[in-house]
Amino acid sequence: MSGPSPNALVLDFGGVVTRTLFETHPLTEHALGLKPGTLNWRGPFDPASDALWRSMQADEISERDYWKTRTREVGRLVGEDWRDMSTLVQRARGAEPQAVIRPEAEQAIRTAHEAGVRLAILSNELDLFYGKSFRERLPLLALFDAIVDATYTKVLKPDRQAYAMVGEALKLPLPACVFVDDQKRNVDGAIAAGMLAVHFDVAQPARSYAEALGSFGLTLS
Numbered sequence: 399m400s401g402p403s404p405n406a407l408v409l410d411f412g413g414v415v416t417r418t419l420f421e422t423h424p425l426t427e428h429a430l431g432l433k434p435g436t437l438n439w440r441g442p443f444d445p446a447s448d449a450l451w452r453s454m455q456a457d458e459i460s461e462r463d464y465w466k467t468r469t470r471e472v473g474r475l476v477g478e479d480w481r482d483m484s485t486l487v488q489r490a491r492g493a494e495p496q497a498v499i500r501p502e503a504e505q506a507i508r509t510a511h512e513a514g515v516r517l518a519i520l521s522n523e524l525d526l527f528y529g530k531s532f533r534e535r536l537p538l539l540a541l542f543d544a545i546v547d548a549t550y551t552k553v554l555k556p557d558r559q560a561y562a563m564v565g566e567a568l569k570l571p572l573p574a575c576v577f578v579d580d581q582k583r584n585v586d587g588a589i590a591a592g593m594l595a596v597h598f599d600v601a602q603p604a605r606s607y608a609e610a611l612g613s614f615g616l617t618l619s
Contacts, residue, residue, distance in 0.1 A: 402574040404594060404613045406516035406543075408564055409503075410555075411524050413580040414598050415538075416498045418442075419468075419490065421600070425497065426490040430476050439468065442580075442600055461581065462523070483527045495535050504538055506607040506618055511541045515614055518544040520564045520577070525549040544568050555579070556587020576613045578606065 409415055419426065423437040441451045454464040465483040472490075473480025480486060491498050511517060519542055524533065526549040533539050544567035546560070553560045565572045577588040580598040588595040594613060598606040608618040 402571055404515075404576050405574045406518060406568050406570050406576070407507075407510045407610060407614070408518045408520050408568075408575050408577045408593070409507075410579040410581075410584065410598070411519050411521040412527065413600055414578055415500065415503045415507075415519070417500055418580075418600055419487070422491065422498055425494075426472075429490050430472070432475060436475065437472070457583075465527070483523075484529055487527050488529050488532065495532050499536070499538065500603050502603040502607045502618065506611055507538060507541060509611060509616055509618065510614065513614065513616055515616075516568055516570065517542045518546065518564050518568055518575075520546050520555065520560065522548045522554045522560075555581075555584040556590075558587065558591045561588055561591035561593060576610055578610050 412418070418441065420439070420441045420443050424434065426432070427434055427436055439448050439450070441448055445452055445455070450459070450464055450467060453459050454461055462483075465486070466481075469480045469483045469486040472486055507517060519539075524545070524547040539545070544564060546564045546567055548554045548560065551560070551563060553563065555561070561572060561577070565575060568575065572592040573594070575593045577585070577593045577595045578598050579585050579588070579595070580600050582597055585595045585597045596606060596610045596613075604618060611618055
């Protein structure tokens with residue numbers, strides 16, 4: 399492999415660092431006082447039963463449109479008018495941010511940090527969806543050298559400039575960065591921009607993190 403050796407691990411946030419909302423339906427139902435089993439949309443865990451998810455994957459609607467619809471649906475279930483996904487996320491999981499962090503993510507992040515690998519987050523909607531106070535209550539994020547959030551930059555993946563911004567923040571060439579995202583379009587964008595990339599499988603997080611760490615000669619023990 400030509401070019402600079404990998405020196406930075408760049409992670410998407412939702413789905414990669416945290417468990418997806420699909421995986422935490424029981425936590426959401428408990429937090430909102432809903433009957434267990436009320437939330438039955440499963441996205442990538444059962445695409446056949448989630449027509450809206452299939453529409454998003456086919457680029458008929460955006461990821462933000464998908465979550466806007468789900469937010470309004472859940473809001474109606476509790477008798478409220480929710481228009482912003484941040485309302486859903488903060489009501490569903492804001493009280494216990496650590497409870498939704500993937501254990502594989504924490505292990506991989508700490509392994510990379512201890513080995514001297516630079517760390518960054520490149521997100522389309524970190525503070526927009528989660529709220530700034532959410533990440534301020536996650537000590538794990540103190541290990542990151544840079545957080546590039548389109549909530550503020552307004553440049554969404556897979557725009558090439560989004561990847562350039564994280565390279566600039568790290569002061570590294572993009573070929574020295576290994577990017578991890580659960581959306582294939584964002585992975586394809588990273589590769590086109592010159593990064594190494596791993597398509598994160600939310601159903602097999604340990605395998606995906608092992609693949610990412612393997613780029614640095616590290617293992618997920």
